[in-house]
Amino acid sequence: MAEEVDSQCRARCVHRIVSRWTNASGNALMAWQMSNSLHVRTVKHKGEDYVDSLNMLTMLLPGTAITYYGEEIGMSGRTRAPMQWQNVRPGGGFTNAGPWLPLGDVSVNVQDQRKDPYQTHLSVYRKLTTTIRNTLANSAFELGPADDHLLTFTRELEPPAAGKLLVILNMGNDQASYHHKPTNGTERLGINVLVLHSKRHVYREVINLHYPIVLNPGEGVIVEINKN
Numbered sequence: 001m002a003e004e005v006d007s008q009c010r011a012r013c014v015h016r017i018v019s020r021w022t023n024a025s026g027n028a029l030m031a032w033q034m035s036n037s038l039h040v041r042t043v044k045h046k047g048e049d050y051v052d053s054l055n056m057l058t059m060l061l062p063g064t065a066i067t068y069y070g071e072e073i074g075m076s077g078r079t080r081a082p083m084q085w086q087n088v089r090p091g092g093g094f095t096n097a098g099p100w101l102p103l104g105d106v107s108v109n110v111q112d113q114r115k116d117p118y119q120t121h122l123s124v125y126r127k128l129t130t131t132i133r134n135t136l137a138n139s140a141f142e143l144g145p146a147d148d149h150l151l152t153f154t155r156e157l158e159p160p161a162a163g164k165l166l167v168i169l170n171m172g173n174d175q176a177s178y179h180h181k182p183t184n185g186t187e188r189l190g191i192n193v194l195v196l197h198s199k200r201h202v203y204r205e206v207i208n209l210h211y212p213i214v215l216n217p218g219e220g221v222i223v224e225i226n227k228n
Helices: 011-025 041-045 049-060 121-136
Strands: 031-033 064-066 142-143 149-157 163-170 177-178 187-195 213-215 220-227
Touching: 011 142, 011 149, 031 049, 041 049, 049 064, 049 149, 049 163, 049 220, 121 163, 142 177, 149 177, 163 213, 213 220
Parallel strands: 031 064
Antiparallel strands: 142 149, 149 163, 163 220, 177 213, 187 220
16 A cells, blocks of 8 residues: 555545455465655645554554554654654664665654653554454455545454444544444444544544544544444
């Protein structure tokens, strides 16, 4: 996806990309990657508001997620520049010498984001890795419909859990509301497992899916849907 998700690629565009690659892969597992050393970082195209939703997308699609260093904290500088560990220059905590490529905004760094376990890009990324390790493995995947703003998909939870994870991402430029349509009569309230850049919800909040979930551009949530 490194070459395809740019500033103009919204929910329908991402839906087409994911559909094309998952359909073409057959039974083979895909490898998903947003950035690499040969292309401008995707967050530079989309903007900082989309850092968490882009990580949500790559980490929760079926297959292998490849994180290009710095994506976990939202680095938007040049590719191949040093990892920004601290808010210091000239080397951002990577080195005391001047790097061969200039750093980006060193206020985006690991040390500062470690201080907040809930509201930083790094904290969200860590919750994503925990979610994958504890619940997903090679579980079933279903891509939902997309409009200009919202992209949705589900991942079945591995036993002994009963239910699935519903992923809702606003990849558009305007606020949008998600209205849940239960797939069967056994679905009930969802537990919000992860909240990415959302001002309306908190981690582990219980969400009533009978009401719309409102997301600003770049926001996203992962809701655990249990069965009775």
